[in-house]
Structure formats: structure tokens, C-alpha cells
Amino acid sequence: MSETPAAKPPEEPKGLGLCGQFLKDHGIATTRLPDSCGVETIEIDGAHLEAAMKLLRGSSEIKLDYLVAISGVDSADTFDSVYQLWSYTNNNELIIKVRVKKTDVVEGQLPLVPSLARFWSAANWHERETYDLVGIRYYGHPYLRRILNVWDWDGHPLRRDYKQLVDALNDKASGSMR
Amino acid sequence: MLALSLVTRAKDSLYQICRGLKTVAMHTFREPITQVYPDKMPDTNIRGRLALAVNPETSEHLCISCRQCERVCPDKCIEITAHKSPETNKLELIEFKIDHGLCMFCGLCAEVCPTSCIINTNDFEMSEYSREALVYDLRKLTLSQEESRYYFDRKEIPLPKPKPAKAAPAAAGAAKPAAAGKPEEAKSESEAKVADAKAADAKDAKEVKQADEPEKQTAAPEEKEETENKEGSDKSKD
Amino acid sequence: MIEGNAQGVNELADELKDTVTLTSLEKMIEAMGELLSPIVSPIANAARSNSVWPLTFGTSCCAIEMMSVGMSKFDISRFGSEVFRATPRQADMIITAGTITRKMAPALITLYEQMPEPKYVIAMGACTVTGGMFNDSYSVVQGVDRIIPVDIYLPGCPPRPEGILDALLKLQQKIRTESYAERKNKKYRQNAVRYVDYDTGRPLEDLIDEARYETALALDPLKGLQEKA
Amino acid sequence: MRNGAEILKLGTLTLVWWCIIFGAVWAACYIVGILIPMALTSYESDAARMTAETCRALTPILSVLVFIPINAMFMVLFERRGLAIFTVRLGPNRVGPDGYLQTAADAVKLLFKEDITPRGADAFMFTLAPIVFFAPSIFGAMPLLAAVTNYHELFQIANLPTGIFFILAASSVPVVGIVMGGWASNNKYSLVGGLRSAAQAISYEIPLVLSLVTVCLMAGTLDVVQIAKQQSGGILNWNIFGGGALRGLDQAISLKFSSSAPALQELSKSSFEQVLKSVYLEPTAQALGLGAGQEGLAGIIAAFAVVLLIGSIWIAYGLYMTGACAEINRIPFDLPEAESELVSGYNTEYSGIKFAIFFLAEFTNLFIVASIAAVMFFGGGDCPVPAWLGTALGGPQIASVINQALTPLIEIKLVDPPTLFATIWVILKVYSIVFFAVLIRGTLPRFRIDQLMDFGWKRLIPLSLIVFVLVVYAREFVNVHVGT
């Protein structure tokens, strides 16, 4: 392995990292989370996400110009929207998490996170996918509809409480061992 | 000028097309690489149809109904029915079913099998006219002695250990010669259970790692064996 | 999407069936009945069994092996089946090469119904035989025989190209021995409903989903915020 | 030759199939055209005479009807096996002995397939389209029959004084069938395929016709039989080598060869020069109005004109083949049925026997354009060996031996040796061209529709016009077929 593996258990971070400091300089508050395998991880409030992303992407010193992935995670008590950012120019990496507490989500509705799709094209399909599988609604998305499952799918499969539909296509067949 | 450039371009294009045509045409004189399949069987080591091997030397069945394969199978395509024999107090295999229609031939079961019983043969001609025919039972799965020898040789699986000398008095059911190897195997089976349950602790002594290293196994506590056997017989009722 | 409502299913299936006229010799044979069939059937069966043209239908991994079997090393052309037709109208056999998901199932049914009789199906690979390693996935049809009738089950993940040849040979064997009447009387259980309107181009799902989205937005407390953005 | 076995197998297959095709056509023609009329001569009634005449008149049509399906079957097999050889594999070899019956099985299967008319299709047009597509290839082939059978008496009836004109007219009808099929299918892919086909056929008809007109210009006639006859006498007389521009050379060398006795050397040398002079120098000098002392200049101009003529004809041949490939929708011009774009193009919705007809017609068209090329450029049924070389190699003796061997057959009019040899040569030439088409099919990718149009209108049509004008001028200086 060429890169140092994070063998030690993640300890509490000391202070703000590079990007966290940068965002603080521009007036956006962040919380530093334990590094995930040596990559700076920050938590940010949903309301500031778009501004922060614009800053990180546009500034010459940070220049995180690759939005690698957006993942939705159904954690124990939050819904996380995780953004993996890379910099092509100066090899930086950053993970941004936007957390929506499950208690804040209105019953029968989806957690809300602002969409990046309007100014970052890469986010478009990732957000649609996360909406489809984890059920995070990205408001401001130009075309937020299911991308992988059929249009009238019930539920969001990667939620922990997802109950699978059983019908003629996947019930227990007589010939099968399942 | 324009005409000249056009002519040059046309000439170049024609030349390039002819070069391509020549390359294709020259393939006429190469030998066909086709393998004439039904006439000539391919000679490779693949992860093909699953089968249960017998001991190539003594032709006893190698399965000890430890259910390692059943548990590790990602598709859950293996179904083992076993019961505890009243005489010997050991597990006896009643039925072994593999649904080849469900199997994905990943070879994990062969990897975890402590006695190299379940193996991937090189057979791939499994297509059937009906879905039910793909569920292979014990009789269909078990290889003959010659086949087992062939595959042990071919896949370079180490031969199962000869039965220990003192096993004969220990085994109460000595009247049944096929089950003569059971005590030893039962032990390794219980080890496998323990190893599986406590794999996170990674206690090397109790680990059954690879199918090709059964000789590394050491003895396991007897009470564990009892509990595991109970569990096994419970399962067999399902 | 997929429903268990058998009545509605059948009605919709009938409505969407697109074959309207039959003018082939097969029809004539049917009319002449028992007299001609025993003479013609063996010839027809021999011809059919030796020229099984597959449909270019592949969804995933098995499709690559299906491609390989057409290529030089395995060369399905030896059995006269290298004529991969892109349109179901000219194909005799559909090799369901790869996982069939719930989203894909209606398309597969449409394709199957568009094929002219006699048509054969080889369920290739674990995914289409039973669902295979995706047998508990929420989105996978657990075995293609739940939606179309299957003639040959070919296990493997993916099966070796020789396995496909083996299945083809077994299918040829089957074609040689079956009779027309047998084939005609074969019925199959139709479990899935088409939800895509393949005729009008713009899919139903788009329109409905857009409408739903609009309604959802109307109820959304953050609509104003979204508009501002 | 590591692949000798496969090539040999393909050769054997070709021979066997040719024997089958010829046997069938020959038998049909013999029975209907000769045997039945001969039998009827004993009855001296009007009805018998009428029947005999009708039989004779129907022979060409019958021969084509028998020939086309069997030949198309063989061509498909030939293409499949040929492509297999190019791609280092075996090809169909299971049905019948070594796969000889593969395409026969395909044909029978397609015959017994369900025939679907899709919902929303115009059933009448949908059924008519394959017929319109296929019929022209039958009657379009008719005038060629006389040319390729060495003007056999049975086929004279099919000849037309304006044969090539008729063939071209017939060959542009199938596109109507394609458009009909594309429109009637009620399928967008079909429609796009049909429209593409129309555009393509219209564009490529022009260079095709112009290149053939160039040949007709040299021949001075539209009659394919005349054109074939003019080219007789060996490879140097063929239109591809200037349509008799090298005839003078041919004659001269033949004189040299025929009089190889040492005593006559002097004479032959003089006649050699005389021939050259009379064939090349005099027409040039006459055309340019050059005087007696300017033979050198006339010689240079004559040589230049010959080279120009041959070059132009080669280009014309290239244009013809390009245009023909586009006409019959073969790679790289197979846009109407572009598989990766339009699923199967105009025949997307066709199944069973209708599709079989489309398939059949496609390959028949390939055969027909190849035989047009053989007749127009490659001397029809002419033996490529020049007459003088043939004589030197003992051609007449061989011919007489064969004649003697065939005498009993000739007596019952079963075999007509000139016709036999002519057809054999034609078939060889045609299949060489077909083989080349297969090779092209194995190599080239497909054009894009707008590039195709560009290529047709901006490159091929100007080029064919240039070639046309060049030939018009060059033949003034060279004695081509006209006037022989």
C-alpha cells in the first residue's frame, strides 16, 4: 500500500482542517468530523451548502473541481447526504456531510437537502439516484424523479425500514429452493 | 491546387482502404481458432457444476454435514438435511440438495469445505428442459471414486487424511464401514462451527481457513460439539 | 407497475397484442389438419432446428458470453445460428442473456410477443433461471419463466460459451421432436403488465411522474425557497 | 497455407453448388425449351406448334425463376462461409454434408414461420412491398441472359436492342418497394430506413448510370449482347482495358506469335508495325489533322489517349461498383437497414416469408449488379486468355477434345459448348466480384447519411461527369470497338 492506511481508530480532530478553515474565513460555519481514512470530513448545515460548494469550487487555492459522488446514508438517527470532492489541480480531497435529523423530518415526508444540480451538472444524476434509493429530497433540483427504479415504486430501498414488495414476480416459487 | 489536393486525398483514402482490405484478406491464410466444441471438449480448470466428492482411496463419502457451505453460500442454493444418529451420536447426512439454477459458481462453498467434499467440477453442460431438473440431489451430486480421484488430481486438492488408527474403538457404530471416518470429521466440523461463530476474534488455533488445509485443524472442546449438533438436528427438521 | 390483478392483466395484454393477421403456410397446415401435418412437420422441424436465429437481446454479463459464442473461438455459426437478428420479427429464439428487472420485464414480454411463432426461449444464466445471486433483490424478476415460457434452462453465472452451444443443441433436439399442435396448445402465465406506452414515444411514466412531482411540490413547504433558487 | 483445408472446403462447396444450380437451370431449360418442343414436332397441329412456341418463349423466364432462389441460397452460404474464413473461424458446417444445406434450412424455416402484419400497418402495401422489391430483379435480369449465354437461340427472345437501358430502369424500381415497406410498417425505424433508401438510391443512380453510359459510349450500342460480343477475344479486348483500345496491340502480338517460323520473321515484324500504325497512329493523325512527318507526335498522343482511356474506364468501374453497392444497400452503404441505428431498417416489421423475399431479393440484386459488371466491363462470357495465347497453348485442340467428348450430348441438344463455356466464365467473373463484395463487407464501417449524400453528390457525380467527358475525347484518338 502506497498510502498510509488509517489503522488507528478515528480520534477526535484537533481543530479545523484546510477546507474548514477556508470556509470559516468566508463566514461559513462547519463542524469537523472524524477523518475518514485520512480525508478531511466536515459537516455543514444544509442552508449553507450551495454557498460553500461555490466557494470551494471557485477559489484558486482549494479548487475542488471534481464532484466524485453523492451518497445518501440512512444512519441511526440522521439522514446523511455525503459529498465526495476531489481537486484535479492540487490533489485535495474533502468529504462534506449534510445531516438531517430523523426527528426533524415531518411524518410522511422526505428529508430535505438543497440541490447542487443547478450549478454543478455532476450532481444531477447523483441526487436523483440518492432520492430514488435513500429518499432524500433535493429541493431545487430541475428534474427530481426516480432514476433507477420504476416511476411508481413504493418506498426507498436503501432505507433501513424498507419492506420489500412480494408479488408474482418474486414470491417463493415451487421449483426454487428459495 | 484544390483538384490536386482532392486527388491526393482520394489516393490516400483508397490506399488506406486497400490496406485494411489486405489485412482482412490475409486472414484467409490463418488457421481457424475455432474449438469444435461438441466434438472436442475444452480442457480447462473451471468452476463448473458442484459435486460431492468421495474419498478417492476408500470411496467413503466425505461430507460431514457441517453446513459450512450452506451458510456461506451467497445465493442460499445449498440445502442439507442431516440428523443425529442415535447410535453414534454423530451427524449423518440424509439429503444434500444443490439448486444449480440458483448457484452462481463463485466457489466459496468449495473454499470453506473442511473436508474438500464439495468441489467445482469442470462440467458445464447443465442445461435442462425443466426448472426442477436443475435441483440436484445427493445421488446426482455424489461423484464416483474414479471421478473423485480425477478431480482431486486435477484441481490439486490434497487427499483427505487417512483415518486415525484409534478411531475404530471410539466409533460405536463400527458396523457401518462407510461412517468409519466420522469421528475425525465430526471434530473438524465442530471446529468449523466455532471458527465461523467467532471468526471476528480470529483465534488462529480454531480457524478453518482453506479447504486445502484441513490438516492444520486441532481439537475442539467437546461440549461445543454437543450444542452444535443439537442446532444441526433442529435445522434438519425445517 | 406490476400487479397481481389477473383480470386486468389479461385484458390489457390482449389489447396490447400486436399480431393481427396470420397468413403463413402454418395457417394452411392448420386448416388441412391431420392430413398434411405428419408429412410437413418433420421437414419443417428439421429446417427449424438447424436455423435457429437468435434475437440480439442481452442485458448484462451473459450478453458478453453470448457475444463471445458468436465470435471466432466458439463460433455458433457452425450450427447456423450466427444470424443475430436485431428485430424480434425475424428471430426464432430469444436468449434471455442477463438479469431481467422489474423495469425490463415489460419490454421482454413485448419482445417475446412480437416474435413470430414458433419461438423458443433459452433462459441463460442464474439470474434468468431463478434470480440467482440477486434472488432477494427488490428489483429483480425471480426467474424469467414467471413472465415468458422457457424451453431450456441454462445455469451458470455466466455460463461458458460452450454451455450456450450445449443448450442450443438441446434446443435443436427439442425442436426436432415436438409437434406443431403441442406447441400451439402451450399457454403461459402472464404475470406482468406493461406500463410503458411504447407506441406514442413519450412514456407514460414521464407524464405521470411529472404530474406527481408537481403535486408534491405544491404540498411542499419549501416550494417558495425552491422557486427562489 | 495453414488454412488450406478450409479454403479447399469452400472451393468444393462452391463447385458442388454451382453444379446444383446449373443442373437445375439446365434441366429446366432443356425440358421446357427443347425436349417438349421436340416431342411436339411429331404432332402437326396448330395447337402443338403453338404450345411448342410458348414453351420456347417461356424458357428464359423459367430459367430465371429456377435460378434466382437456388442461387440466392448459395450466395448467402458463400457469404457466410467467406466471412468465416476472413475471421479465422469455420462457418456453417453442420447441416447436410459440411453445411451445404444450411441456407436451404433457413429458407424452409422462413417459409414456415408465422407471418405477422403489425397492428396499424397498411396491410395491402405491406404485402405488396416485398413483391415490388423482388419482381424487378426477375425481369431486370432478362436481357442479361442472352449476353451471358453467348446468344443462345433460346434466350434471344429475351434480348432487347436497348438492353442496358431496360436493366437500369428495372433496377431503380426496388427502391419503391423499400419506401412502401418502410411506410406501410407503421414503425418509425422502418420509415426512416425507407426514406434513407430513397434518398440514397436517387443519389447513387446518377454515377451508376453515367459510368455505364461511358461504357455504352465506347461500345456505341445499348444492346448488351452487342457489347458482350464486341469484347470477345481475350482479356485485352475487354472494356475494362479500354474497350478495344489495346486491340491493335493484341492483333499485332497475335501476328507475331502466329508466324513464329524464322523465315517469316521479317514479314511479321513489318506487319507488326503496320498493324500498330494502322490501329493507333492513323486514327490519331486523322483526328488531329496531322501530316505525314508527324508520326512521333501522333504516337505520343495516341499512347496518352490509350492510357487516359483505360484510366477513365477503371475509374468508371470504381464508380459503378460504388454506385451499385449503394443501390443494393450493401456495406458501406447499408444505411436503410443499418442494424446498429435503425434496428433492421425498412424490414424491421417483416417476418416469415415476406422477410425471406426481401432477403432473397437483396442477394439476387447483388448477383445482378455483379453480372452487369461482368458483361459491361469484363467481357461477358469471354475467356480471358487472348486468342493468340490460347492458340499457342493448344486451346483449339482442347476445345475439340471436349467437343468430341460431348458429342452425344450435343446431338440431343443437351449441351451447347459455347454456351457452356460462356456461362462458366460469367459465373467465375461474377463470383469474383461477389467475393470482393464479401471482403468489403468484412472490413468497412458504414457511412453516415449526410456524408453519404456528400460523397455521392459532391464527389461521385462530378467525377463520373469528368470521366464521361474524358472518354468522349479519348475515343476520338483511339480506335475502340465502334466500327469493328
Next chain:
Amino acid sequence: MATDTEVDLTPRLKTDEMLINMGPQHPATHGVLRLILTLDGEIVRHTEPILGHLHRAQEWQGQNRTWFQYQALIDRVDYLSGMFTSWAMARAAEVVDGCEVPERAEYLRVMVSEMNRITSHLLWLGTYLIDLGAMFGFPFYPFREREKLLELFEEIAGQRMMFNYIRIGGVMRNPKDAWLSKLKRFTEEFPDRVDEYEAIVTQNPIFLKRTKGVGILRKELGMDYGITGPSIRASGVNLDLRRTKPYSVYPKLKFDVPLNDRDGDTFDRYIFRIREMRESNEIIKQCLDMLPQGEISGKKQIAGLRVKAGEGFAAVESPRGTLGCYIISNGSDRAYRIKWRNPSFCNLSILPELLKNHPIADVMAIFGSIDVILPDVDR
């Protein structure tokens, strides 16, 4: 005379737009992508890709299978480069777990992965030429070489495509000497074969016409959409993880990463893949020379394989681009969440941009050139 790239494709005549529904079963969509094309004549005005026809719930499977079981399954995420999917997950798990990988295993991983890169590109080459219409001759040649590599894979891993070879902590099996020498022989003859393909394709005027100046991908646009792999390198972005974020033993190997100096078109993407195949061949040669002796797995391959709690993202450079895996482990024998970052998914998202105002025949040329694998898109 105007060059062909400058042909004005705007129609003079305004006609009705036509919707064409391409797929999910269409010979050119490489499986089951569905494109809804709005055509103006033959010009594409708007494209809407519809994915998910092959959504097999791979991420969901990751949560419901143990690590040991899931390793056997992930070859199916991108079946043309199964080694890379295995490797991406193995790397992510190793990063989270912190286990060491023996050097021999790393070399073997590089070797089999580069072999897999070659097979993937070879298959792409064949199918791309099928897309362009040369479907009867040429595609057979790349497949011939691919079969040779698959034979080698079969020998070392037991399957032709679903290898299950790279495991968390190492690799599955040690190659024999005969295998290595076979591989060596292959690497020696392979460049000649590539020359052969190039003789047929690269300078072919029809091929050039179909590909040059078609589907130009601007660098900025590509980065905006998060395009990775040869497609973006052909547009001048030097993003090759083997160089920019080096992993495994790549720093010790000498190889070129071809880089374009302008916005790449379809032809550039073709030529870059050809070059990459040659480079991969060189890498294999070097690995064969440098292969050390030693262990092949740093973690016991047992049914109860566990990964320590934590989260991490690791990526490898797959034939299609950055193939990443984001893992959240809670220390049990199965993952809490596995998220795949698939290059095809991201690369495909640019398709509507690229197709705009191209004729319908270019849909295949462009779609084929970005080399998308549908299970990689749909998972």
C-alpha cells in the same frame, strides 16, 4: 470545399419533431439503456436517457451479504472489468480496516487488472466497430485476443468473467510458472495484433469521417459533469489515478499516461484507448519481471471475514474511469452501507449534452465512444 466537420446541419425547412424511442432493447445501446430522442429530421434535438433497466440492487446486496459473500458478487457491478470492482472494494475495505497487503499480491493485482483493462478495451473496440457498421469482419479480431486473455483468467481464477480473484487483503490464488510464461508470450505478440487493428481501422477514411470532429467533449464541460477515464484524458485532463493519486505498486512502474492537448472528439477517445492497451501491455511486462515472492494474502479468507468499524472512500482507475467505493462499516461481518461511484454512471450523464445537434447516426458513434457498461450505470 468545406471540410466535413463544418457541414451546417441546421435544416432550412422547419418540420415537425419526431420522438424516437431507442431501447431498452436496441442493438446499439449496449444492453438496456433507453434513449428518448427528439428528432428534427435526422438531427437530435433533445435526449433523455432512461436508466435502471438493469438495476439489480448491488448496494442493497452489500448491506445484506457478509463481506466474504459480497466479494464474490461484486464482479457483476462492472462485468467487463470485474478485477477493478473487486479491487475498488478490497481497497476501500483495506483502507478502513488498515490491513497490510503483501507486495506479491499487489503485483498480481496490478497484473490481472491490466490484463482486464486490455480485455475491456478489446471488447469495446469490437462493439464500437459494430456500432459503426463494420459488424461482419473486424470485431472478430479483438475478440480473438480477448479470448486468449480470458483463457488465462480462467486458469488463474476459475471463471472467464466473474473472477472473484482479488480479495480483501490480497488475492485468491498464486499463479503457476506456466501461467506466467503464457502471459509473457501473450504480451510479446499483442502489440503486433494492435498494429493489425490499427491497419484496418485507424486510417480508414470512412472511420475517420464518422469519428473526427464528432461529439467534441470540452474539458470544462467534462469536469463539470465529473467525467473520468480515457474519455476525459482524450480531452486534456490528466486524471489518471494511477498517476495522480497513486495506489498499489504503480509508483514503481514506468508507463505513459497519454494526454491530449485539445478538446477530444470521438476519434481521440478511440485512439486513447488503443494507446492505453499498449501501455497496459508494457505494465504487464514490467510486473512479470518485477514479481516478488511471498505471501499473497494479508487477511485470512474465512467465512466470517470482518472489517473494522469506520468509513472510507477508495478508488481505482478502471477502464472506464474512476471506480470508487464508499464504505461505512460498523465492525460486523457485513457493511453498514456500500456506495459505488461508478464511472459509467457519471460518464453517461453527459450524453444528452454530447448528442445535441448531431444526426441520429452519430448517436451510436458518440454513445459507443464514451464506453458505458450498463450494469455499471444501473448497478
